[in-house]
Amino acid sequence: xxxRLLLAVPFVALxxxxxxxxxxxxxxxxxxxxxxLAKSAALFGCAAAALRFGRGDYxxxxxxxxxxxxxxxxxxxxxxxxxxxVAGDRPWAPTVSGxxxxxxxxxxxxxxxxIARVWRVAGFELAGSPxxxxxxxxxxxxxxxxxxxxxxxxxxxxxxxxxxxxxxxxFSSVADIVSFALIAxxxxxxxxxxxxxxxxxxxxxTASLFGWLLFDATLSFxxxxxxxxxxxxxACTFGMSAGLAQRMAVRAAPVAVAAAQG
Amino acid sequence: MTxxxxxxxxxxxxxxxxxxPHMAKSAVKxxxxxxxxxxxxxxxxxxxxxxxxxxxxxxxTLLGAAEADNVIAxxxxxxxx
Numbered sequence: 001x002x003x004r005l006l007l008a009v010p011f012v013a014l015x016x017x018x019x020x021x022x023x024x025x026x027x028x029x030x031x032x033x034x035x036x037l038a039k040s041a042a043l044f045g046c047a048a049a050a051l052r053f054g055r056g057d058y059x060x061x062x063x064x065x066x067x068x069x070x071x072x073x074x075x076x077x078x079x080x081x082x083x084x085x086v087a088g089d090r091p092w093a094p095t096v097s098g099x100x101x102x103x104x105x106x107x108x109x110x111x112x113x114x115i116a117r118v119w120r121v122a123g124f125e126l127a128g129s130p131x132x133x134x135x136x137x138x139x140x141x142x143x144x145x146x147x148x149x150x151x152x153x154x155x156x157x158x159x160x161x162x163x164x165x166x167x168x169x170x171f172s173s174v175a176d177i178v179s180f181a182l183i184a185x186x187x188x189x190x191x192x193x194x195x196x197x198x199x200x201x202x203x204x205x206t207a208s209l210f211g212w213l214l215f216d217a218t219l220s221f222x223x224x225x226x227x228x229x230x231x232x233x234x235a236c237t238f239g240m241s242a243g244l245a246q247r248m249a250v251r252a253a254p255v256a257v258a259a260a261q262g
Numbered sequence: 263m264t265x266x267x268x269x270x271x272x273x274x275x276x277x278x279x280x281x282x283p284h285m286a287k288s289a290v291k292x293x294x295x296x297x298x299x300x301x302x303x304x305x306x307x308x309x310x311x312x313x314x315x316x317x318x319x320x321x322x323t324l325l326g327a328a329e330a331d332n333v334i335a336x337x338x339x340x341x342x343x
Contacts, residue, residue, distance in 0.1 A: 054326050054328050058322075058323045059324070122324055124289055125288060125292065127284075192282070192284070192285050193281060195282035196279060196286070197279060199282050
């Protein structure tokens with residue numbers, strides 16, 4: 001029941017966002033509030049998951065890396081981002097902002113890879129035959145390239161023309177493609193854990209990654225800010241739900257065993 | 263209450279609530295074969311402790327060291343009860 005509530009949270013958040021838009025809220029202000037609230041929610045979920053583990057635990061490091069990404073992009077919004085941050089108009093702000101985003105994305109990528117590799121580290125088999133698994137991986141890579149490939153091309157062209165700031169966009173886009181390709185092991189891990197409390201963590205993480213993939217796709221295909229923000233909101237809130245599901249699953253483990261033994 | 267269950271069933275049922283029934287059975291099968299060199303249906307009561315030791319690294323990765331140890335301690339207690 002609690003896990004189903006976590007599944008509902010992103011859709012409730014999305015509904016609230018759409019209702020606010022329909023009621024004629026100032027779009028720029030609403031988007032700003034939505035962006036910061038969504039990132040804060042994701043940070044909260046990642047921190048909740050990480051702090052449930054002990055020092056040296058594999059998944060603690062992974063969740064901390066995901067959490068630092070949300071923390072750093074929030075810091076960037078508040079202090080360095082052009083047009084938003086309190087120091088966003090300083091001449092050095094673009095350089096600092098780029099460095100902060102670079103570190104955030106690099107950490108997020110490593111954290112995502114760590115969570116995607118949990119099956120290998122733990123030593124169990126993913127769901128499906130090798131052929132099915134290969135098919136899912138190839139499909140995920142293809143979808144990732146379609147969703148974010150254009151952003152790599154656009155930022156790569158800007159870098160070639162001497163725009164050094166676009167290097168950050170290029171790195172972010174490449175990191176996104178790698179992350180989206182990892183939807184395959186996330187999904188296969190969720191399927192492997194189906195029927196168990198840990199399955200919710202990977203299912204919600206898969207939904208979060210898919211939300212980010214759709215966010216990039218809306219940017220690539222010029223779908224407009226409302227749809228982009230809706231996808232960002234889903235990605236962040238699914239990330240929060242995944243973190244809370246992870247915390248609940250770990251916390252409930254001995255209790256769950258006791259219940260099963262009946 | 264669990265005397266009628268085989269050791270493999272006992273452990274798989276204990277892990278199913280959070281690994282899911284499919285993965286719990288699969289994990290018991292994998293680590294039974296790897297660590298004890300026998301399929302799960304050939305395990306005896308004395309194999310429970312070594313099998314749980316073999317499962318420990320997997321549980322530590324998924325649940326963290328403290329919770330994994332709690333689960334193993336609980337299953338060990340259930341097995342001797």
